[in-house]
Amino acid sequence: MKAFITKSNWLIAQQCLSKAWFTLRAEPEMPSESERFRMEQGQEVGKVARDIYPRGTMISAAEGMTSADVTQARIADVTLDTLFEAEFRAGSLIARADILVRHGAGWHVLEVKSSFSDTSSMNGLVDDLAYTVMVLRRAGLQVEKASLLLLSRQYRFGGEAQTLFDEVDKTNDVNVRAVDFNRNADGVVQALFGDSQPAAVLLSACRDCDFFESDCLGVGLTHTVLELPGLHHTKLKRLSSLGIVDLSKIPSDLALNECQESAKAAAVSGAAVVKLGLRSALAAVSWPCHYLDFETVALVLPLCDGHGCHRQMLTQFSIHHRDGFGSELGHQEYLAEATRDCERELALELIEALGDSGAIIVYSHFEGTRIRALRDAFPDLIPKLQAILDRLLDLLPIIRDYIYHPEFKGSFSIKKVLPALVPDLSYKGLSIADGDTAITRFARMARGEISGDAVLTTRKELLNYCRMDTLAMVRLHERLSELAT
Numbered sequence: 001m002k003a004f005i006t007k008s009n010w011l012i013a014q015q016c017l018s019k020a021w022f023t024l025r026a027e028p029e030m031p032s033e034s035e036r037f038r039m040e041q042g043q044e045v046g047k048v049a050r051d052i053y054p055r056g057t058m059i060s061a062a063e064g065m066t067s068a069d070v071t072q073a074r075i076a077d078v079t080l081d082t083l084f085e086a087e088f089r090a091g092s093l094i095a096r097a098d099i100l101v102r103h104g105a106g107w108h109v110l111e112v113k114s115s116f117s118d119t120s121s122m123n124g125l126v127d128d129l130a131y132t133v134m135v136l137r138r139a140g141l142q143v144e145k146a147s148l149l150l151l152s153r154q155y156r157f158g159g160e161a162q163t164l165f166d167e168v169d170k171t172n173d174v175n176v177r178a179v180d181f182n183r184n185a186d187g188v189v190q191a192l193f194g195d196s197q198p199a200a201v202l203l204s205a206c207r208d209c210d211f212f213e214s215d216c217l218g219v220g221l222t223h224t225v226l227e228l229p230g231l232h233h234t235k236l237k238r239l240s241s242l243g244i245v246d247l248s249k250i251p252s253d254l255a256l257n258e259c260q261e262s263a264k265a266a267a268v269s270g271a272a273v274v275k276l277g278l279r280s281a282l283a284a285v286s287w288p289c290h291y292l293d294f295e296t297v298a299l300v301l302p303l304c305d306g307h308g309c310h311r312q313m314l315t316q317f318s319i320h321h322r323d324g325f326g327s328e329l330g331h332q333e334y335l336a337e338a339t340r341d342c343e344r345e346l347a348l349e350l351i352e353a354l355g356d357s358g359a360i361i362v363y364s365h366f367e368g369t370r371i372r373a374l375r376d377a378f379p380d381l382i383p384k385l386q387a388i389l390d391r392l393l394d395l396l397p398i399i400r401d402y403i404y405h406p407e408f409k410g411s412f413s414i415k416k417v418l419p420a421l422v423p424d425l426s427y428k429g430l431s432i433a434d435g436d437t438a439i440t441r442f443a444r445m446a447r448g449e450i451s452g453d454a455v456l457t458t459r460k461e462l463l464n465y466c467r468m469d470t471l472a473m474v475r476l477h478e479r480l481s482e483l484a485t
């Protein structure tokens with residue numbers, strides 16, 4: 001079990017004490033390749049932020065001293081006015097301040113985040129900062145001001161460090177939350193370090209909990225109420241108050257919608273539910289069919305001239321073609337050079353590959369969103385790109401409206417739908433088997449971290465992954481046609 005409660009543990013506890021209790025005792029898992037890359041990007045943003053304070057001092061452990069001990073020594077040194085990664089311990093609580101700057105008789109705490117300054121998740125960032133402020137004050141530091149350093153939407157590739165950030169003063173909001181946190185801190189510490197798991201409560205947070213099925217409320221259940229698609233929080237709260245977790249035990253008066261009723265029926269029967277109307281929905285498909293999938297890259301710090309933070313850039317497409325069920329499959333693909341912006345070239349190749357007839361089958365709204373972005377970026381291509389948009393046909397709403405398989409487990413993601421409906425087709429064995437890894441590998445090529453012969457290997461792996469995505473749609477379309485007969 002960990003010796004200290006970190007910020008991560010604390011914020012989890014604000015959602016669910018049980019989850020935080022398990023997390024405190026769990027063996028740390030190695031982050032995935034894409035998770036490591038996201039962490040690296042966060043570290044890069046932090047480094048740029050530190051460049052704004054050239055007189056700052058980095059805190060690290062020294063011989064015979066913890067980072068917290070070193071922090072106290074540096075705070076006592078009046079010749080130092082800025083500290084990086086200062087660590088504070090207050091009982092069982094531990095926190096690090098990204099940047100500490102002397103402010104009057106006290107200190108200004110700044111937290112660096114990779115979100116934009118107009119983020120809709122500001123409340124969560126305030127909670128994040130409030131935890132740090134609470135621990136610092138418990139450790140005896142006088143905190144006068146609390147701010148967030150967030151990304152500016154005006155920043156463009158190559159800009160000065162100062163232009164990357166907007167400083168957002170959140171002192172008032174943080175003070176309110178820090179007082180609330182401090183009031184509950186002793187109880188949280190006692191609960192998390194207690195010998196017994198805190199009483200579990202069914203919550204929205206259970207959907208993303210690694211312990212729900214293995215150690216908590218979902219143990220031993222084949223299907224739970226969390227599998228009901230789009231279940232409103234008020235209905236989930238009612239089920240929680242009734243102690244109902246098993247999907248088969250849902251009361252008849254819960255007023256489920258049609259999709260939720262299908263999910264319940266499939267779970268209880270163990271068989272897929274196929275509704276009338278599937279055949280007519282598929283009749284909207286006009287042949288020849290073109291099955292389209294895109295891949296993109298979006299990094300915190302931009303890669304190309306003119307690009308801003310988190311700019312999503314199209315990097316590749318795969319298209320399978322056929323004239324009808326049973327006819328020979330054709331295939332075309334495109335993969336950008338990692339060292340430059342190839343979006344216009346991609347757009348032109350896409351227009352050529354899709355021709356001017358037949359349905360363009362996609363899965364979800366993602367491809368439509370990216371084509372609209374191309375349309376906005378290249379006004380001279382508007383007519384041809386709009387014609388492509390007008391031919392798009394999305395399989396996801398067709399599946400959502402007319403089919404439910406118990407193995408969907410409440411999700412209509414292609415990674416859930418495909419193994420349920422086409423179990424003989426799998427991404428297993430591919431060197432790149434998910435979108436996050438594809439983004440990471442392309443980005444590492446663009447940054448020169450993959451080079452030499454490894455570039456050719458990586459490009460082949462990226463093409464194989466994207467090709468599998470469109471083959472998956474081909475096979476799903478076939479399976480839907482079979483189910484509609």
